Amino acid sequence: MEVEPSRILIVAPSWIGDTVAAQPLLMRLRKHYPDARIDVLAPPWVAAVLHAMPEINGNVIDNPFAHGELRLVDRWALARKLKANGYDAAYVLPNSLKSALIPFFARIPHRVGFIGESRYGLINVRHTLDKIALPLQVERYAVLAEAPGQPLPRPLPNPALQIDAVSIPATLANLGLSVSPPPVIFCPGAEFGVAKRWPAQHFAELAQKLAAQGTPVWLLGSKKDGVVGEEIARLSKGAARNLCGLTNLEQAVQLLSLARHVVTNDSGLMHVAAALGRPLTALFGSSSPEYTPPLSDKAQTIWLKLECSPCFQRECPLGHLNCLRGITAERVAHTVT
Numbered sequence: 001m002e003v004e005p006s007r008i009l010i011v012a013p014s015w016i017g018d019t020v021a022a023q024p025l026l027m028r029l030r031k032h033y034p035d036a037r038i039d040v041l042a043p044p045w046v047a048a049v050l051h052a053m054p055e056i057n058g059n060v061i062d063n064p065f066a067h068g069e070l071r072l073v074d075r076w077a078l079a080r081k082l083k084a085n086g087y088d089a090a091y092v093l094p095n096s097l098k099s100a101l102i103p104f105f106a107r108i109p110h111r112v113g114f115i116g117e118s119r120y121g122l123i124n125v126r127h128t129l130d131k132i133a134l135p136l137q138v139e140r141y142a143v144l145a146e147a148p149g150q151p152l153p154r155p156l157p158n159p160a161l162q163i164d165a166v167s168i169p170a171t172l173a174n175l176g177l178s179v180s181p182p183p184v185i186f187c188p189g190a191e192f193g194v195a196k197r198w199p200a201q202h203f204a205e206l207a208q209k210l211a212a213q214g215t216p217v218w219l220l221g222s223k224k225d226g227v228v229g230e231e232i233a234r235l236s237k238g239a240a241r242n243l244c245g246l247t248n249l250e251q252a253v254q255l256l257s258l259a260r261h262v263v264t265n266d267s268g269l270m271h272v273a274a275a276l277g278r279p280l281t282a283l284f285g286s287s288s289p290e291y292t293p294p295l296s297d298k299a300q301t302i303w304l305k306l307e308c309s310p311c312f313q314r315e316c317p318l319g320h321l322n323c324l325r326g327i328t329a330e331r332v333a334h335t336v337t
Contacts, residue, residue: 005036005088007058009108011100012042012050013093014067015191016249016268017292019046020275021138022093023159026055028145029091039085041102048250049272052161070098079105091144092123112144137292158295159275163257171251175243179258183216184336186240187264187273188232189225193314195286196266198324200228204235205329206263210336211239215260218243220252220269261336266292274299281335285324286311300335302327 008029013019019042029038039058040050050060061082065071075098083106090103092113100122103111112125120126127148134140134152138159143152172179188203190196207217217236219229221244229244247255253272256262262273262280266287273280274294282294284303288310293301303309309323316323 003088003110004033005110006033007037007085007087007089008033008039009082009085009087009090009103009106010038010040010042011090011092011094011103012040012046012063014043014046016046016049017271018093018137019049020159020161020268020271021292021295022141023053023055023161023275024138024156025091025093025141025145026053027157028142028153030055032145039087041082045249048248048253049161051250052163052253054162065098072101075101076105078102082106083108089125093141093144097122114140114144135290138295158297159271160277161253161272161275163253163276165254165257168254168258171247171254175246177218177255178216181215182258182260183218184210184261184263185218185220185256185259185273186232187220187262187267187269188228189221189244189269190265190267191222191224192267192287195311195313195316195321195324196284197228198265198283198285198327199321200231201235202325202327202329202332203232203263204240206332206336207232207236207240209329209333211236217241218255220244220247220255263332263336270294279337281332283324283327283332285309285321286313286316288312302332302335 037058038056041061041063043063047060079102087108089110090108092100095114095116097117097119100119104122110125111123113123114127114129186203210217217240219240219242223245225244229242233240233242256273257276259278262278264270264282266284270282274296279298282301289301289303304323304326306323
């Protein structure tokens, strides 16, 4: 960029995992522009993750637009408010046309992002995505910190969330939890779809194995994961405690920071646990650890890599889900430290 920006706006992704993967970009920007103020425009459901990123020294601004909503007049109104902040540069991480409208309407001079969805007039610092050179999602975000056409400096730092531990005792007390002994936490949900979810019976079997060793097992997830959480708790005969839907994201992050080990599907909480530096085992089925792996030296992945996977479908198109059913509780138990 020709002029060093003093105030930067990041247009964040809508998924928790993608938001975590954006942190190395923020690290690069902080290195390039140490005195710049960085604000983030983000959906409210990812805000707790952004608040745990020390690179953000400005505001996390509520992005009220749901996926697929245009609401052109409302976008224009929000852009007019943001224009008063005097941003020099905007980094647009989602590849949609809609995500680039607000920086354009706000007349931010440098609008950085990948070419896509006919965004030529909206993005004026244009990167062309080379999927072979940049196979990982985290790399595709981080390269936006460089000039178009410049290679990505490697190795990239891993995401590293920092939480405020002061409120953890209150969270534990409100939920009636103890961390003596430290728990193993299961994250049985996956917002994308059931083809990314290890079967409830397998989670239950693993919970029983751990409970027999005196290890408490907690289930974490959103309200949408409450049903599968209850199923796991029932099938495990009470070996797993279902906390799905009982915490907000900030509290879930706090609890994950206390885990002895995390067992998780390919999900947003997988990326959070990795960024907290917790030992974890990540189970992949329809998706691929070659694209969105947990970014941590303490993470292990199990992926059967069947002929039919990764299919990247929300539901198994063949109806058998062998890519996940074939991962046994016994195999996962051997990875839990």
